[in-house]
Amino acid sequence: MELRVTDLACARGGLPLIEGLSFTVAGGEALVLRGPNGSGKTTLLRTLAGLQPALSGEISCPPEQMTYAAHADGLKATLSVAENLSFWAAIHGQRDIAPALDAMNLADLAERPAQSLSAGQKRRLGLARLLVTGRWLWVLDEPTVSLDADSVALFAAVVRGHLAQGGAALMATHIDLGLAEARVLELAPYKAGLPADLGFDEAFL
Amino acid sequence: MIALLIRDLRLAFRAGGGFGLGLGFFLILAVLVPLGVGPDPVTLGIIAPGILWVGALLACLLSLDRLFALDHEDGSLDLLATSPIPLEGVVAVKALAHWGTTGLPLALAAPVLGILLNLPGAAYATLMLSLILGTPALSMIGAFGAALTVGLKRGGLLLSLLVLPMYMPTLVFGAQAVTRAAQGLDPTTPLVLLAGITAGSTALLPFAAAFALRINLR
Numbered sequence: 001m002e003l004r005v006t007d008l009a010c011a012r013g014g015l016p017l018i019e020g021l022s023f024t025v026a027g028g029e030a031l032v033l034r035g036p037n038g039s040g041k042t043t044l045l046r047t048l049a050g051l052q053p054a055l056s057g058e059i060s061c062p063p064e065q066m067t068y069a070a071h072a073d074g075l076k077a078t079l080s081v082a083e084n085l086s087f088w089a090a091i092h093g094q095r096d097i098a099p100a101l102d103a104m105n106l107a108d109l110a111e112r113p114a115q116s117l118s119a120g121q122k123r124r125l126g127l128a129r130l131l132v133t134g135r136w137l138w139v140l141d142e143p144t145v146s147l148d149a150d151s152v153a154l155f156a157a158v159v160r161g162h163l164a165q166g167g168a169a170l171m172a173t174h175i176d177l178g179l180a181e182a183r184v185l186e187l188a189p190y191k192a193g194l195p196a197d198l199g200f201d202e203a204f205l
Numbered sequence: 206m207i208a209l210l211i212r213d214l215r216l217a218f219r220a221g222g223g224f225g226l227g228l229g230f231f232l233i234l235a236v237l238v239p240l241g242v243g244p245d246p247v248t249l250g251i252i253a254p255g256i257l258w259v260g261a262l263l264a265c266l267l268s269l270d271r272l273f274a275l276d277h278e279d280g281s282l283d284l285l286a287t288s289p290i291p292l293e294g295v296v297a298v299k300a301l302a303h304w305g306t307t308g309l310p311l312a313l314a315a316p317v318l319g320i321l322l323n324l325p326g327a328a329y330a331t332l333m334l335s336l337i338l339g340t341p342a343l344s345m346i347g348a349f350g351a352a353l354t355v356g357l358k359r360g361g362l363l364l365s366l367l368v369l370p371m372y373m374p375t376l377v378f379g380a381q382a383v384t385r386a387a388q389g390l391d392p393t394t395p396l397v398l399l400a401g402i403t404a405g406s407t408a409l410l411p412f413a414a415a416f417a418l419r420i421n422l423r
Contacts, residue, residue: 049283049287051286052422052423063287068283068287070280071280072278072279072280073279073280074276074280074281074283076212076281078216078219078220078221078222079212079215083212083215086208087208088284091208091209091289091290092289093289
């Protein structure tokens with residue numbers, strides 16, 4: 001299992017952000033994307049996940065093998081933690097949600113409606129979804145937002161377990177997960193040249 | 206896909222899910238019209254088919270903007286788009302869930318409200334049948350409109366304007382079927398046309414709506 005990206009260019013709102021990007025992620029590897037705000041991390045991840053087309057270049061791995069986790073967790077406020085997770089498990093043809101609940105320390109909260117969770121607990125539930133998708137490549141956009149130090153460590157352990165099983169993770173994050181083996185890819189050198197008069201607009205991100 | 210249907214139905218019936226919205230609107234309309242028009246049974250009997258069909262149509266329209274907008278806001282739509290279920294299937298299932306929580310209850314409640322509007326006795330069966338045949342088209346066309354406007358903040362107005370012209374054939378044939386039945390004529394032709402609209406929109410619009418969603422997700 002390998003993701004190979006060759007000479008990729010992607011755009012957000014019609015504005016090219018990244019060009020000439022090539023990298024590979026094999027099973028068992030984690031790749032961390034770094035770059036200042038607006039450098040195109042989210043755009044790159046959405047392009048890989050198949051949510052938007054690339055301007056040019058090749059992605060060797062079809063979106064069906066990846067699971068994407070964004071800033072929004074896709075939770076329904078009036079459903080309980082277990083109902084939310086069971087739904088995503090059923091969508092991906094899986095049944096058992098108990099290991100995912102245990103892994104993200106949510107077992108005690110299983111019957112609580114998602115609306116009564118704290119931001120960090122919601123985030124943990126959103127990340128538990130990754131475990132019930134059964135896909136080998138995790139595409140993560142700022143997975144640690146609103147997590148406390150313990151939960152970050154918990155999540156790092158979950159990622160490590162996924163890598164040990166031959167999975168891979170590609171994540172955009174600013175904080176150190178403590179994954180010593182993760183490679184880091186700086187996006188800044190691949191910034192697409194902007195037309196001089198257009199300048200930078202944060203609203204596009 | 207069944208999981209998605211169950212989730213959408215469950216969400217609709219939970220607090221704040223909007224299940225009662227269309228039905229409540231329909232009830233209010235049927236109660237208010239006789240008060241506004243006056244109690245003359247003949248006048249009411251003449252306008253009843255049209256009022257009931259317009260009411261059902263507007264009640265359907267009321268909950269349409271939530272169809273994809275809520276899933277878009279909380280990120281579920283991105284995740285559904287990257288899930289193993291084809292987006293066309295997502296659209297079809299969500300339209301089905303919308304019909305199950307608005308169109309179907311409206312069709313079941315309509316005969317009761319027909320009494321309030323003094324609908325002639327011969328028309329009740331046709332009223333229910335026409336709503337059961339016609340409201341799936343309203344949900345399906347509405348899902349297409351909702352897919353077109355999903356990225357827009359407060360897209361409800363644009364959605365109504367987009368969907369209304371596409372609703373007209375359904376309304377015309379639906380109301381015509383009930384009117385004909387009320388006058389003792391054979392309602393088969395408008396009913397068949399109504400079923401045709403539903404079959405055609407169910408066959409074609411999931412693809413159009415999924416295409417619109419993909420563009421809006423970019």
